[in-house]
Amino acid sequence: MQPPLNVAGIRIGVARAGIKYPDRRDLVVIEAVAGSQVAAVFTQNAFCAAPVTVAKRHLAVVAPRYLVINTGNANAGTGAQGLTDAEATCRALAGLAGCRPEEVLPYSTGVIGEPLPVERLVVGLPAALAALQPDGWTEAAHGIMTTDTRPKWASRRFTLKGRDVTVTGIAKGAGMICPNMATMLAFVATDALVDPATLQHVLHEAVAESFNAITVDGDTSTNDALTLLATGQSGATVPTQGEDYARFAETVREVCIDLAQAIIRDGEGATKFITVQVNGGQDIAECRQVAYTIAHSPLVKTAFFASDPNWGRILAAVGRAGLTDLDLERVAIHLDDVCIVRAGCRAPDYTEAQGQAVMARPDITIRVELGRGAAAARIWTTDFSFDYVRINAEYRT
């Protein structure tokens, strides 16, 4: 993996604040140069964590100069004290950095329902600030990890109006087999010059085909957050439409897809990377509905873990996805290049040996043809293994 590219106008510092474990990188500060713009997407969970509430409040006031991220404690389910603690964190950093508290956005990930050890966090801030440097991305990718087994970053560079523009991002999250509690945090930055409305639009479009293609029905955790900073330091302006807009949007989307796929590949206990592609639907919504029904079936997931081409389980998932007037005669299902179901039945020329050959691969695409329209959707998921149960049964103990 190529190291992440620096983004002009961004500096990052990492410290060990001992929030949950001694001597773990658990505190990250990201600094954006004055004048930077921001776009953000947060969890839809009604029980959103205190830092999410505070970040939204601050974003409504002013663009941020600093993001502060801690692991080891999610500051979620912590009520009024949680809000106080998140605000205290922002105030402390603002005092040290010489900015307004509203110019600081807090992010937390870790155990839910325990009070944030805000003193230890605050004591760690000077070290994080002292460590600020333009090439802190790799350190930061490590510093935001929880159950992740490896750091996740992605970078792209392209030329816009004769100037180099960079987009770099880091992410954490490893429980995305079923993401209802596995906090996903992602921080992406670019040195392009982008107005806030355009930046938010680009982010929403990118999320739909990346992080939201690994997340189910708004099954976000209490702390999920994705933040996109644009420093403008490249001097290249992104227009509100046209070819240059499209190239910028595509580049941000690519970085987000890279990060989202890295999360799936690091899925808890995952042994397989599964793409679910659903074509021929009446609209994107029903294609996603079918794709998610397949991707969330524990029976499909355990069959993939066993490398068992149990196509009946995939077919049953399509059947129960809730599509009205689904014509079975038009449904086909492929595993990679092998057609396993045609006209709603096992394909006449399908052999178990073909299915087993596909299932032996680490990367597999399930392709469903609904035969009732032109819409399509694609999502990514993993199998369901002994290790998934082990990791999640042992997480707190």
Place this chain on the structure above:
Amino acid sequence: MQPPLNVAGIRIGVARAGIKYPDRRDLVVIEAVAGSQVAAVFTQNAFCAAPVTVAKRHLAVVAPRYLVINTGNANAGTGAQGLTDAEATCRALAGLAGCRPEEVLPYSTGVIGEPLPVERLVVGLPAALAALQPDGWTEAAHGIMTTDTRPKWASRRFTLKGRDVTVTGIAKGAGMICPNMATMLAFVATDALVDPATLQHVLHEAVAESFNAITVDGDTSTNDALTLLATGQSGATVPTQGEDYARFAETVREVCIDLAQAIIRDGEGATKFITVQVNGGQDIAECRQVAYTIAHSPLVKTAFFASDPNWGRILAAVGRAGLTDLDLERVAIHLDDVCIVRAGCRAPDYTEAQGQAVMARPDITIRVELGRGAAAARIWTTDFSFDYVRINAEYRT
């Protein structure tokens, strides 16, 4: 467990037809005396199996005299040949028993997508018919098992207008942790005299609070079926309303709840029996929505497997259940008698020791108070264990 009570007018025969394994009880015939009435509920899966399609057709013509059930093969995903095979089974039994083919209802459970070995099934029919006897319920409970580890039956007897009325049922199904492929079959019979419309109404009411309280969002398998026969042989007539109607309906419901709970207790790899009770909702639908979101969270399920009172996972599930304008300040969560969340936060007086004491129990109730209405719902589920993965990863191999 008390042995099942015989139902006047019902005879049952079991045979070993070698459908998948030699010398396994895999073929059951249930005979209802002429004049019996029937009510039935089938899977909502768009890919319903051939026997389901045929049973619905036959029910539209005439009340059944015989039910024929095979294990070892689901006759699902088998297209036109599957329908031909199911019809052939009915014709063969009709020929032997001297009734119309439409008076026979077929049921199949087992592997999907393999052709039904209809010759072996037909060859086994004479032995099943020769074995017909009023006290065949226990044998039949064994004869319909697939991955079940124990037979499931339930009986009730009560007095109606001075006469004894019996309700007895058997069921199979063990994958109800996530029931999308684990066929649930249940056969209930009574010797009460009930008109078909009343019988269907009673069945629908009973299902809502029993089998549909362990089944998710129409996540039925391709073959799920529940059939209620009323032979009338007790001579006691069930009215269309009033106290006697209510007592009959309650008795059928009790039998169905017993059977549904037995399926959950035999859930694949289950180590805990979990009741999810949601109170204080605006309507039953939103209470069920919250209950199912909790019951289907792999993270909640693995925490229960680990006996870990990880209340944050339950709280996060409530939060992402999709209720609009949920007021966190009114939400409380209990594990049995222990309040773990109050006003959306960890209850001030809650201790980890209290939570662990509850989690050590084999039967646990999660009670959620939404504090926004008077509606309630209750469902049952299990935890998620290593064995669940093992069983479903190894099922076909």
